[in-house]
Amino acid sequence: MAIITLGSMAFDAIETPFGKIDKIVGGSATYVAYAASHLTQPIQQISIVGNDFPEEEINELKKRGVQFEGLEIVSDKKSFFWSGKYHLDMNTRDTLITDLNVLADFVPKVPEEYQGSEFLMLGNLMPSLQMSVINQLRTRPKLIVLDTMNFWMESALGDLKKVLGMIDVLMINDSEARELSGEFSLVKAAKKILEMGPEFLIIKKGEHGALLFYDSHVFFAPALPLEDVFDPTGAGDTFAGGFIGHLDHTKNISFENMKTAIIVGSAMASFCVEKFGPQRLKEITKKEIDNRLREFVQLVNFDIDLV
Numbered sequence: 544m545a546i547i548t549l550g551s552m553a554f555d556a557i558e559t560p561f562g563k564i565d566k567i568v569g570g571s572a573t574y575v576a577y578a579a580s581h582l583t584q585p586i587q588q589i590s591i592v593g594n595d596f597p598e599e600e601i602n603e604l605k606k607r608g609v610q611f612e613g614l615e616i617v618s619d620k621k622s623f624f625w626s627g628k629y630h631l632d633m634n635t636r637d638t639l640i641t642d643l644n645v646l647a648d649f650v651p652k653v654p655e656e657y658q659g660s661e662f663l664m665l666g667n668l669m670p671s672l673q674m675s676v677i678n679q680l681r682t683r684p685k686l687i688v689l690d691t692m693n694f695w696m697e698s699a700l701g702d703l704k705k706v707l708g709m710i711d712v713l714m715i716n717d718s719e720a721r722e723l724s725g726e727f728s729l730v731k732a733a734k735k736i737l738e739m740g741p742e743f744l745i746i747k748k749g750e751h752g753a754l755l756f757y758d759s760h761v762f763f764a765p766a767l768p769l770e771d772v773f774d775p776t777g778a779g780d781t782f783a784g785g786f787i788g789h790l791d792h793t794k795n796i797s798f799e800n801m802k803t804a805i806i807v808g809s810a811m812a813s814f815c816v817e818k819f820g821p822q823r824l825k826e827i828t829k830k831e832i833d834n835r836l837r838e839f840v841q842l843v844n845f846d847i848d849l850v
């Protein structure tokens with residue numbers, strides 16, 4: 544069994560208060576794949592790149608159990624390029640450049656080899672493309688997770704609402720939850736969003752952790768307080784990869800297991816921010832992941848007597 548991932552594979556230029564890099568591999572599907580492959584394999588990628596995307600990166604991912612039958616390589620165009628600059632608090636950023644390049648004409652095709660996969664991770668892309676992947680699958684996956692952003696709420700709300708009715712888990716950040724629902728209270732926002740279709744809602748709050756809503760239940764996972772946050776790019780996608788990777792590894796999609804999955808997602812994201820791009824995700828070992836999960840347990844484990 545496997546996870547299908549739809550998303551961008553890209554070049555990024557990033558500026559943070561601690562440094563600047565003009566060209567580094569990025570993209571939502573790249574981060575999801577690096578994170579999830581530490582927990583489960585194979586990962587079945589659906590994406591598009593131009594003639595400039597490094598073959599070594601594809602080979603590195605292949606070594607980690609990432610499959611590329613669903614990758615389209617366009618020989619006469621460039622890969623998607625995104626550039627962002629972080630503010631001092633590192634929680635907010637400005638997008639400086641979005642060059643769609645190959646993404647402009649992307650028509651995702653699900654290869655025959657991917658049919659029957661149990662998990663589907665729809666990374667942040669045009670909602671109509673996310674929907675087209677769901678529609679191409681002959682058997683509905685056991686769990687469909689979708690990531691999106693404010694840009695699509697403003698430019699493709701109709702399609703976004705349609706795809707929300709087809710998925711199980713929605714992942715967005717707090718300002719996006721407020722925008723989508725028109726509610727300031729995240730509890731009220733969650734109620735409204737759950738009525739739009741998804742059974743589960745994850746609201747990411749950057750360095751303040753993440754909330755998981757299901758029915759009338761809510762669970763909170765903190766982010767690990769880190770001494771140095773170097774580059775938050777890809778943290779959201781890495782969180783998603785850790786989350787769905789754990790669920791596929793354990794084959795258990797209960798609310799209880801999703802609580803563990805968001806801790807795993809937070810742990811993976813805490814590595815991602817330590818270096819530029821996906822670099823840190825390439826280096827980490829199973830032992831480091833286990834140790835970091837233990838740190839999370841220590842962080843939130845309290846046993847008090849009721850007064």
Ligand code: AMP
Pocket residue numbers: 550551553554555568569570571624625641667668775776777778779780781
């Ligand atoms: P995150 O920091 O988790 O929001 O993800 C950052 C990654 O998303 C970067 O590596 C970008 O290449 C990619 N990205 C940024 N904007 C878009 C977009 N409009 N569509 C697809 N991918 C994007």
